[in-house]
Amino acid sequence: MPTPGASSRQIYFRLLGYVRPHWRVFLLSVICMGLAGAAEPVLPALMKELLDNGFGNKDAHALWFYPALIVGLFVVRGAVGFVADYGFGWLGNELVLDLRRAMFRRLVTLPTTYFDNHSSGVLVSKVAYDVTGVTSAATSVVTTIVKDSLVVAGMLGWLLYLNWRLTLITLVMIPCVAFVTRLFSARIRAASRSAQQAMGNISHTLQEGIEAQKVVKIFGGQAYEETRFEKAARAQRRANMRHVVAASAVPPSVQLFTSAALSIVIAFALHESVTDRTTVGGFVSFITAMLMLTAPLKRLTEVNASLQRGLAAAESVFDLVDEQSEDDRGTVEIARALGRIDFDNVTFSYPAHDRVVLTRINLSIAPGETVALVGSSGSGKTTLANLLPRFYHLQSGRILLDGHDIENLKLASLRNNIALVSQDVVLFNDTVAANIAYGSKRDAGMAEIEAATVAAHALEFIRDMPQGFNTLIGENGVRLSGGQRQRLAIARAILKDAPVLILDEATSALDSESERHVQAALDALMENRTTLVIAHRLSTIERADRIVVLDKGRIVEIGKHADLLAAGGIYAHLHRIQYAQDRADSEDGA
Numbered sequence: 001m002p003t004p005g006a007s008s009r010q011i012y013f014r015l016l017g018y019v020r021p022h023w024r025v026f027l028l029s030v031i032c033m034g035l036a037g038a039a040e041p042v043l044p045a046l047m048k049e050l051l052d053n054g055f056g057n058k059d060a061h062a063l064w065f066y067p068a069l070i071v072g073l074f075v076v077r078g079a080v081g082f083v084a085d086y087g088f089g090w091l092g093n094e095l096v097l098d099l100r101r102a103m104f105r106r107l108v109t110l111p112t113t114y115f116d117n118h119s120s121g122v123l124v125s126k127v128a129y130d131v132t133g134v135t136s137a138a139t140s141v142v143t144t145i146v147k148d149s150l151v152v153a154g155m156l157g158w159l160l161y162l163n164w165r166l167t168l169i170t171l172v173m174i175p176c177v178a179f180v181t182r183l184f185s186a187r188i189r190a191a192s193r194s195a196q197q198a199m200g201n202i203s204h205t206l207q208e209g210i211e212a213q214k215v216v217k218i219f220g221g222q223a224y225e226e227t228r229f230e231k232a233a234r235a236q237r238r239a240n241m242r243h244v245v246a247a248s249a250v251p252p253s254v255q256l257f258t259s260a261a262l263s264i265v266i267a268f269a270l271h272e273s274v275t276d277r278t279t280v281g282g283f284v285s286f287i288t289a290m291l292m293l294t295a296p297l298k299r300l301t302e303v304n305a306s307l308q309r310g311l312a313a314a315e316s317v318f319d320l321v322d323e324q325s326e327d328d329r330g331t332v333e334i335a336r337a338l339g340r341i342d343f344d345n346v347t348f349s350y351p352a353h354d355r356v357v358l359t360r361i362n363l364s365i366a367p368g369e370t371v372a373l374v375g376s377s378g379s380g381k382t383t384l385a386n387l388l389p390r391f392y393h394l395q396s397g398r399i400l401l402d403g404h405d406i407e408n409l410k411l412a413s414l415r416n417n418i419a420l421v422s423q424d425v426v427l428f429n430d431t432v433a434a435n436i437a438y439g440s441k442r443d444a445g446m447a448e449i450e451a452a453t454v455a456a457h458a459l460e461f462i463r464d465m466p467q468g469f470n471t472l473i474g475e476n477g478v479r480l481s482g483g484q485r486q487r488l489a490i491a492r493a494i495l496k497d498a499p500v501l502i503l504d505e506a507t508s509a510l511d512s513e514s515e516r517h518v519q520a521a522l523d524a525l526m527e528n529r530t531t532l533v534i535a536h537r538l539s540t541i542e543r544a545d546r547i548v549v550l551d552k553g554r555i556v557e558i559g560k561h562a563d564l565l566a567a568g569g570i571y572a573h574l575h576r577i578q579y580a581q582d583r584a585d586s587e588d589g590a
Contacts, residue, residue: 008308011318012307015310018095019091025087025091026091029143030084030142030146032081032087033084033088035076036080036081036147037149037151040077041289044155044288044292046066046073048282084143085143088140091139092139093135096131099321103321106325109326111327116350117352119200120204122204125202126200126316128203129199129203130313130316133196133310133314134314137313144299148300148303149296152293152296152297155289155290163282184247184249184304191240191242191243191246192311194242195240198239201232201235202229205228206229265286327393329407330407332409332413333409333410334402334409336417337499338367339500340365340402341388341399341532342400344362344400345362345397346397347395347396348392348397361384363548365530366530368528370546371532371544371545372533372534372544372546373532373548374535374541375550381534381535385502385504385532385534388418388500389414394407401500417499417500418498419493419500419501419502420501421489421490426476427485429474429476431467432462432465433446433470435488435492436452438492440496441495444495449491450469452492455491455525456487456490456491458484458487458491473488498529500532501525502532503532505536523543537578538575545560546560556569557570557571
């Protein structure tokens with residue numbers, strides 16, 4: 001990724017690239033800010049004129065001229081300042097919107113391995129918090145640099161005009177200020193980066209505490225979770241304090257140099273007043289301009305802290321934006337597949353893990369055939385199913401769909417032919433209808449949606465909801481029972497009507513009555529479709545066309561339910577254990 005090694009200049013100009021589409025607003029804001037800055041030196045100049053020529057002037061016109069001029073000056077400054085502030089505020093929010101859009105666009109295209117290796121809390125923190133820090137670098141910094149640079153230039157010009165000797169004394173402090181700023185830059189940047197990483201850890205810990213709140217309560221984990229959160233929060237506080245120390249050290253250092261220069265200037269000015277080389281108006285104007293010079297100089301020195309904080313945030317943002325999307329190397333598009341699947345000598349291990357999960361898998365599935373994958377935990381059932389939609393890439397071997405190597409198929413074309421119902425049901429905080437007609441089926445008509453819910457035995461409980469199909473179901477369907485959530489997921493798969501189905505224990509969350517209805521719906525759904533069933537409860541796959549038994553990543557048995565029982569192998573052993581467990585549970589329930 002290019003961002004971590006990029007220089008501050010490269011990151012900053014890349015950030016400004018997001019401002020380019022809004023260059024008209026940016027230009028107007030800069031012009032108005034420039035006008036506001038250019039108006040600043042007028043006040044000390046006005047003070048000189050007022051003191052030297054205004055007092056003692058008996059002209060009635062002068063009595064109102066100077067007050068009116070001062071009011072007019074502040075009206076102009078206020079007007080252009082408002083336009084500039086509004087413009088930069090609009091730009092900042094637009095920049096955050098554009099960056100969040102770019103981050104989320106990249107996020108939904110990242111490979112599964114990325115999510116395996118990164119905490120969701122950290123990713124949420126990047127999109128929700130880190131991105132807001134870039135506005136200080138892209139807009140606030142520009143505001144300060146444009147306005148205060150013009151103020152400094154104007155004030156210095158006026159000072160040179162008044163007394164070039166005293167002005168040279170003032171200029172001595174500028175390289176001292178630059179030295180102090182450079183000295184603290186690296187520390188501020190590093191502290192900002194640490195603070196953002198710590199914020200990601202806080203988000204991660206907070207998210208886990210919220211999502212696992214039932215487990216925390218049942219197992220008495222409150223104290224442990226509080227300790228974890230305390231540790232993460234303290235780490236973030238320490239990082240923030242390192243930033244505060246570095247940023248707070250700059251203004252006093254600048255003020256020290258400023259006060260030293262000011263004291264010398266006053267001494268020289270008093271000496272020159274004795275020799276009549278300066279007027280009262282000139283002296284007051286010089287001191288006023290010099291004092292007005294300290295505020296923009298202070299802001300210019302402090303802008304480095306904002307800049308470094310913004311650049312650290314931009315680094316975090318561009319880290320995500322620069323991540324590689326899923327490898328969609330395929331070039332072939334197919335329409336509706338027949339559904340023939342071939343696993344040809346497939347071997348697989350997860351990235352960054354040495355253990356081989358699947359070894360030399362050879363399996364052919366005919367169109368319309370139902371094949372169940374059975375085995376103990378860790379045998380490779382789910383991994384084998386996850387390879388079919390190309391969530392991961394193979395180390396060796398091939399997987400073919402209708403004779404096409406899936407690596408040669410475009411991802412969209414491949415996945416359009418596959419529907420998935422998992423034991424870990426994923427629903428969105430949206431309406432019932434939107435959860436069923438999701439993704440490519442979002443334009444489905446209500447008649448199609450209702451037909452899918454009928455097939456999934458879900459229509460009855462949906463009609464009992466307050467707003468029916470328009471009812472919001474809460475985060476991941478929290479307002480629904482486990483069986484209802486499962487049936488909505490099944491309805492979504494039914495509506496997609498894909499020729500290949502992956503059922504990962506699709507009836508695991510159902511009670512006996514619901515399971516019977518949904519199993520009947522699934523039986524109808526699986527007709528004329530190739531179905532890969534990952535089974536934990538063996539009673540649900542007894543009627544499968546074939547049962548494939550996996551053990552330690554290898555296929556050890558293939559056959560029908562009755563044949564495998566008769567063979568007395570691993571499947572028969574698993575079946576005896578589960579039958580005994582089910583019988584014991586039934587007796588306990590009685």
